Amino acid sequence: METPPQPQGTNPTPSTSTLDPQVEGGPAPGRVDATRFHPSPNGEPHRDPAQDLSPASPPPTSGPASVTAAGSEEAATACQRLMDLLETARKLEALEQSRFDDKVRLPITEFVAAQFRMRIQPALAPDWPQNDPVHLALCGGTNSGKSTILNVLIGHPLASMSPTARHSQHPEAYQAAGWSLDWCDRYPGRFETAGYVRYRNQHPPRQTDADLEHHGYRPAYAVHDVAPPDPNEATRLGPNLFDSPHGVVCWDAPDISTEQARYYMSAVVDALALADLILFAVTKESYADDRGLSFLKMLTHAGLPVLAVANKLPTARDEREEILPDIRAKLEAHRREPPGARRLDWFLVMPTASGDDVGSRFQRLCDEPAVHHLKRVARDLAAEGTRLKKENLDRVFHYVSTAIHPALEPLRSQVREVDRWRSDLESLTQTHLLRRYREEHLNGERYEAFDRTMIRVLELIQVPFVGRWLSKISGLLRKPADLLLHQIKTRSWTTRTPSGDLSREPEHVVLERLLEIWFNEVRGLAQAKADDPQNGCRIGWNQVARGLDSAEFLERLRNSFPIAYQAYREDLIREEETRATRIHEAIASKPNLLRSLKYGQLATQISAVAMVIVSGGFNVSDLVVAPLVATLLNVLVEGGVGAFVEAEKAKLRDWQAARIEAIAREGLVNPALSLFPAAVESDRLDTVADDLALIGQAVRRIITT
Secondary structure, three states: OOOOOOOOOOOOOOOOOOOOOOOOOOOOOOOOOOOOOOOOOOOOEOOOOOHHHOOOOOOOOOOOOOOOOOHHHHHHHHHHHHHHHHHHHHHHHHEEEOOOOOOOOOOOHHHHHHHHHHHHHHHHHOOOOOOOOOEEEEEEOOOOOHHHHHHHHHHOOOOOOOOOOOOOOOOEEEEEOOOOOOHHHHOOOOOHHOOEEEEEEOOOOOOHHHHHHHHHHEEEEHHHHHHHOOOHHHHHHHHHHHOOOEEEEEEEEOOOHHHHHHHHHHHHHHHHOOOOEEEEEEEOOOOOHHHHOOOOOOOOHHHEEEEEEOOOOOOOHHHHHHHHHHHHHHHOOOOOOOOOOOOOOOOOOOOOOOOOHHHHHHHHHOOOOOHHHHHHHHHHHHHHOOOHHHHHHHHHHHHHHHHHHHHHHHHHHHHHHHHHHHHHHHHHHHHHHHHHHHHHHOOOOHHHHHHHHHHHHHHHHHOOOOOHHHHHHHHHHHHHHHHHHHHHHHOOOOOOOOOOHHHHHOOOHHHHHHHHHHHHHHHHHHHHHHHOOOOHHHHHHHHHHHHHHHHHHHHHHHHHHHHHHHHHHHHHHHHHHHHHHHHHHHOOOOOOOOOHHOOOHHHHHHHHHHHHHOOOOOOOOHHHHHHHHHHHHHHHHHHOOOOEEEHHHHHHHHHHHHHHHHHHHHHHHHHHHOOOOOOOOHHHOOOOOHHHHHHHHHHHHHHOO
């Protein structure tokens, strides 16, 4: 067995040591320091039989605690995935909360995430719980006397005491002098990888309110060494908490009740998530505080053993006896212990001590039987060591398996809102763009693409003497639609184009007008969602509303839609050529029909049309092409190919509708969807149950081993 590590230049007083982010006095890497928890007053180490471990335990890693048991690595990875999800949910929840909302909100999400990081993931290491001491934490509101309670527990007035509110801002641990920091370094995922700076035998520097508000909380924690009590004082001081065979570390957590506590609430939650035993301090002034009672409910609901300590009570006996039943009843009403939880002597009373200074008050408190009883209850619970830690692990896992679902609700709510946004965009696109495009253009009186196709059929028939005039007609028919490319680039869809006769509008006019209607409908929907006070994702909807009005978004539409539309127009020419070729082949299969088209009445009409174009310059689309195509169709119907031509017309119409829908989705819907990105994909949330099952299997193996 190794000899107990000796402190290196440490001083049990809190004001003389320096910041030391490194390990002081720890065992060599890869060695189990079986004596680190409990040196006795005479220098001989106590030994926990549960610590009969191999002397070659795996060294700590730079990430989560190393794990080798079958399934433990996968379970540790599952823990990390769930912690990542919970952190994302916490950030999203914080965004949705108003700065001026004074509603008391428990840090449930942070507490669940902290349980994975501080308790469950470290428990997956092969050296747990033998190499992890029992952690006792004190929590309560400001000026509740936590530090006083801690001082009598450890037998020294080391914990900083001050009447100043929020005096404690960082978790501070107290361990028996001579221990190494192996219990810290073996599980670096608890503090180090979470960004905490560690101080040794020194209180971390306090931050001012202004510093907290402008720069945020700087995570830090301290570890203080507690010298063994004077053997001559042992009887008077009562039970020694550090005599527990498994080893005990006492934590003084920051307050939970002040307004500024929200900045360092994550540190409070981390200390409580680490704790195997919690002492909850209340006073006459604080016992009915909503936030404190909510914390008590959360901690007991998680299955953790919580001892309530009534402190700073009136000195007059009558007043004390009058208020104590009310304090107990109030706390009892907010305890939510799960079924099967152990029965505890949970309500304890600290006597009131008088004195001119901290030292004299401390000495008087140590003489009180009630203080000895408090220390004995805490010591006896801590002495259970492995059993206590496994019971807590079992209860906490059952708690987080349930609590994680409401904790992740902000993410699920956002996913649902994103799905609604996608559905609404699809509906608006179908209603105000695609359906109306089909009704007003493709199914209208004039169908430009089919007119051009039929003119191309006449070109392929090769009517004598007028082929070059037919080519001129085709060119004139295609030119107006190209204007849309320029108009989309130069317009912002804020003014309406006079509609006129919808059935006679060319494609570019119809699309331009429908795009404006679509954009206004989408923008109105987003703004209505952002203004709805009942909407739980107003931050996301505000982002969408602002994005739709931004110059960047409009520029993105103007850059993407015309490119896609240009490609569509080029493909449309080829599609028209394909349909014209197929119709010509059907005509050519009927020689009499082909001869009639070349030399009959239609040929004479085509010649007249060509002369009109050359001499009169009439509106080609309205006055020339329509009668010409109508006459051609009549001839084709009489010739027996009318049904085939109509089928080709329907195929061309369907092709156009599908292409415009694809352009709308890529150039309109997807850019609008990107304004409301989900923090996580829905399929990631679907795997939460699988991760919990994987972790649950590992936890059951640990508990039953």
